[in-house]
Amino acid sequence: MTGSVASTGSIWVVAETNADGSLAKSSTEVATLARTLAEAAGLEAAGLVVAADPGAAAEELAGYLPRVISVAEPAAAENAWAQVAAQRAVPILTSEPPAAVLTGAGPDGRDVAGTLAALLERPLLVNATAVAWDAGPSVEMSVFGGKLVTTSAFTDGEWGIVTVRPNVVTAEKAASPGKVESAEPAGQLELPLVKIVERTEEAAATLPIEEARIIVAGGRGVGGEEGFKLVQDIAAALGGAVGATRAAVDSGWIPYAQQIGQTGKIVKPQLYLALGISGAIQHKVGMQTAGTIVGINRDPDAPIAEFADLVVVGDLFDVGKALLEELESRG
Amino acid sequence: MEPVRPGHLMRIVVLTKPVPDPAAAAERLGPDGRLDRAAAPAVINGNDEYVLEAALKLADTQGADVTLLSMAPPNAVETMRKGLAMGAHRGVLVSDPALAGSDSWSTVLVLEAALRQLEYDLVFAGFDTSDGVAGVVGAALATRLKLPYLSSAAKIEPDSGTGTVRVRRISPTGFDVLEAPMPALIVGTQLLGEPRYPSLKGIMAARSKEVVTKSLADLGLDAVTIGGGAARTRVTGQEQPPARGATQVVRGTAEEGAQAIVALLSSRRLI
Numbered sequence: 001m002t003g004s005v006a007s008t009g010s011i012w013v014v015a016e017t018n019a020d021g022s023l024a025k026s027s028t029e030v031a032t033l034a035r036t037l038a039e040a041a042g043l044e045a046a047g048l049v050v051a052a053d054p055g056a057a058a059e060e061l062a063g064y065l066p067r068v069i070s071v072a073e074p075a076a077a078e079n080a081w082a083q084v085a086a087q088r089a090v091p092i093l094t095s096e097p098p099a100a101v102l103t104g105a106g107p108d109g110r111d112v113a114g115t116l117a118a119l120l121e122r123p124l125l126v127n128a129t130a131v132a133w134d135a136g137p138s139v140e141m142s143v144f145g146g147k148l149v150t151t152s153a154f155t156d157g158e159w160g161i162v163t164v165r166p167n168v169v170t171a172e173k174a175a176s177p178g179k180v181e182s183a184e185p186a187g188q189l190e191l192p193l194v195k196i197v198e199r200t201e202e203a204a205a206t207l208p209i210e211e212a213r214i215i216v217a218g219g220r221g222v223g224g225e226e227g228f229k230l231v232q233d234i235a236a237a238l239g240g241a242v243g244a245t246r247a248a249v250d251s252g253w254i255p256y257a258q259q260i261g262q263t264g265k266i267v268k269p270q271l272y273l274a275l276g277i278s279g280a281i282q283h284k285v286g287m288q289t290a291g292t293i294v295g296i297n298r299d300p301d302a303p304i305a306e307f308a309d310l311v312v313v314g315d316l317f318d319v320g321k322a323l324l325e326e327l328e329s330r331g
Numbered sequence: 332m333e334p335v336r337p338g339h340l341m342r343i344v345v346l347t348k349p350v351p352d353p354a355a356a357a358e359r360l361g362p363d364g365r366l367d368r369a370a371a372p373a374v375i376n377g378n379d380e381y382v383l384e385a386a387l388k389l390a391d392t393q394g395a396d397v398t399l400l401s402m403a404p405p406n407a408v409e410t411m412r413k414g415l416a417m418g419a420h421r422g423v424l425v426s427d428p429a430l431a432g433s434d435s436w437s438t439v440l441v442l443e444a445a446l447r448q449l450e451y452d453l454v455f456a457g458f459d460t461s462d463g464v465a466g467v468v469g470a471a472l473a474t475r476l477k478l479p480y481l482s483s484a485a486k487i488e489p490d491s492g493t494g495t496v497r498v499r500r501i502s503p504t505g506f507d508v509l510e511a512p513m514p515a516l517i518v519g520t521q522l523l524g525e526p527r528y529p530s531l532k533g534i535m536a537a538r539s540k541e542v543v544t545k546s547l548a549d550l551g552l553d554a555v556t557i558g559g560g561a562a563r564t565r566v567t568g569q570e571q572p573p574a575r576g577a578t579q580v581v582r583g584t585a586e587e588g589a590q591a592i593v594a595l596l597s598s599r600r601l602i
Contacts, residue, residue: 019504080500080509082470083480105466107483107501110459114470115480123436123563124467138567144351148360151568158563163467192479194515197497198508208503214601238602246521256485256501256522263378263458263521271601273592282377292599293575294592300580310579310595312588322589327602330593 009099009159010044011037014089014116015061016081016108017051019201023060025211026104028171030164031064033131034102035174041133043099048092050085052077058180064171066178073185080194082111087189090119098159100137105163106210113163115191123160125152129168129289137162145262145285166210167268202255209258214240214271215290217260219283220247221276221298221316228253230320231275237327243267245283261286275316279304296320341395341491343386344449345419346442346456346469349373349403349410364566365432365559373403373410378457380417380526382519385487386455387418387527393491396420398449402430402441408542415537416529422542423449429547432559439471440557444550446476453489453496454478454516469518479511485522489513 011034015027031047038045046067049058058070069092076084093101093116101116103109105127117124129149130140139152139162154160209215216235218228228242235242242258249259260267261283272290277283279295279302287293288307295304295311296319305311312319351366352374361367375383389395399414399422401407411422425445430437446454454473459466473480485506486499498509498517529537547554554560581591596602 019502024503080481080507082482083474086474106503110466111470111480111482114467115474117436117467118439118471118474123434124471125564126435126467142572144359146572149570149572150360150364150566152564152566155563155565160563191474191477192511194479194481194509194511196507197510199502200505200507202505250525256520259521263381271596271599292595292601294595296588296592300582305578305580307575308578309576310581310591312591313580313582314585314588318585319588319592322585323592326589326593330602 008043009097010046010067011041012093012098012101013045013047013061013065014085014101014103014112015047015049015057016104016106016112017049017054017057021051021053021056023049023057024104024108025171026106026109026164026166027061028064029166029169030102030104031061032171033164033169035065037131037133037137041099048089050076050088062178062180063173065174068178068180069183070180071183071185075189075193078196080196082108083115083191083194084189086112086115086119087191088185089116091186092183093120100159101161102131103161103163105165110163113161117161123154123158124163125154125160126163128162128164131162131164142289145281146288165266209241209243209260209267210265212241212267212269214238214273215243215260215267215269215287216240216273216275217243217245217277217287218248218254218275219245219277220251222248222253223276224251225253227317230317230324234273234275234320234324234327237324238271238273240269240271240273243287245277274304274308275320277304278302279307339491341389341393341453341489342398342451343389343395343453343455344398344400344446344451345379345383345386345414346454347379347383347399347401347411347414348376348457349401349407350376360566360569363432364569373407375410375414376457378459378521380457381521381523382455382457382517383414383417383419384526385519385523388524389487389489390418398423398451400442400445400449401425402433402438402445404431405544408544411542412537413529415540415542416533417527418533421540424542424544425550426544427547427554427558429554429558429560432562433557434562434564435468435471436563437557437561438468439475441547441550441552442468442472443475444552445545446472448550452491452513454514455487456516456518458483458518458520469516473516476516479515481509481511481515482518484517484519487517487519487523
């Protein structure tokens with residue numbers, strides 16, 4: 001990128017919080033990335049937390065970044081978060097032009113990124129699977145369902161917003177914690193508020209699949225809720241989470257939160273064990289970057305045989321039960 | 332934009348993006364880093380079909396007028412016919428040679444301008460697109476248009492009596508129920524329900540439905556600030572993802588299969 005102006009300003013992270021006020025895991029990853037990039041580029045890294053009660057998350061974020069600004073905004077408690085947060089972020093992000101703004105690529109991250117882009121009139125690069133720094137963010141993305149990896153940049157002289165996929169960076173705290181400053185929310189919220197009239201927490205049956213090191217997933221071949229019992233047992237024996245294909249979710253065997261693939265979640269566990277999953281493109285896009293992929297499938301010609309490390313051809317119940325016994329005998 | 336008029340038909344605009352058919356596995360970028368649209372047949376983006384279905388269900392149950400809005404090359408009219416065959420009433424296609432190679436910022440500006448020329452109570456968009464997987468255009472559009480923004484919708488319930496809409500939004504730990512006045516922009520998910528197949532009657536009817544094509548000039552926009560020439564992002568490289576290693580295939584008894592799995596996991600220190 002010769003000829004472009006060397007970037008100045010900070011690399012900012014707009015962080016997300018969990019329902020209990022703690023820092024979202026994806027934000028620990030994005031913060032780690034921002035700090036690493038800033039160190040390499042000789043820039044500052046900074047974070048921003050906007051929440052009704054941002055204290056705990058801001059302290060946590062300061063474990064990853066040298067500077068964190070915390071904005072206590074009561075409106076964030078009973079209204080949809082992203083537009084409130086983006087409006088509070090604008091004056092802070094524009095007090096000096098940033099080098100880049102990073103968010104997570106999950107539902108809240110993309111909402112806040114899109115809103116910020118509109119408010120700040122900045123371009124976006126989305127769903128980064130890796131980010132390097134070359135006078136600005138150089139963003140790797142997986143497109144067309146993983147068939148192609150592209151690298152993109154903002155055009156010269158532009159800074160923009162980058163959303164980063166979960167699990168592409170390993171969160172790592174800084175050697176020493178940073179400082180938290182508080183900023184008062186300034187001015188009116190001009191965008192229409194969207195009221196949260198009801199919140200329902202569903203009992204988390206298993207570990208969230210985006211955070212799991214091991215995922216055992218079932219597809220159409222599992223045949224029903226009862227079949228998923230075996231998937232769950234194997235997941236429990238391996239200390240992993242349970243995932244599923246869209247067909248299994250559509251059949252009502254397992255909740256949507258567990259769905260992996262194009263219209264579900266994109267995961268990157270160290271081990272992906274697929275039971276009765278053919279590996280069609282719509283599912284493959286959600287799990288193809290897993291460290292090790294193992295399939296148990298009756299059909300030796302299923303697409304999963306093209307990208308798995310190991311495929312066991314056979315009845316998933318017979319092989320699954322034998323596997324469970326093997327695992328249990330290992331204690 | 333007038334507020335919802337009680338007793339009048341609800342007007343819904345559904346953003347639909349023609350994308351290369353993921354099942355055809357022929358998507359590619361041209362040497363200029365732009366999507367090679369000739370390489371793969373186009374289909375309606377899968378996630379957009381869920382929100383279209385939600386709009387059509389509202390049309391079935393309480394009456395609604397459904398307009399498809401796309402920004403795509405001229406041949407996208409054919410792709411839009413499927414949405415019309417499913418039951419949408421008309422289409423608006425923004426098409427202009429200058430839009431080839433647009434980034435998401437240009438997409439936002441174009442759709443914003445197109446929506447300003449339409450009347451609506453609700454705008455629906457899909458969770459993301461299978462080609463670019465951006466998922467940020469809906470939030471940016473709502474912000475530009477100063478519309479309430481309700482995302483990750485699993486259920487959409489407008490109430491034309493009160494002029495408000497309720498959305499069940501999937502949250503990381505369950506769901507929230509959101510409420511806002513209409514007009515509003517809603518981004519929906521697969522949980523809205525399986526899209527219908529066009530009926531033969533629907534396919535016939537779609538042939539005579541109107542698709543209005545608009546150029547940048549029709550929208551009062553110019554190619555200096557919008558489209559491929561004004562892109563604020565650029566593709567600097569493209570490559571095939573690294574190939575995974577060879578697949579080991581084990582056939583034999585269930586026990587042999589199980590042992591092969593345990594051996595692999597153990598050698599990779601996964602157990």
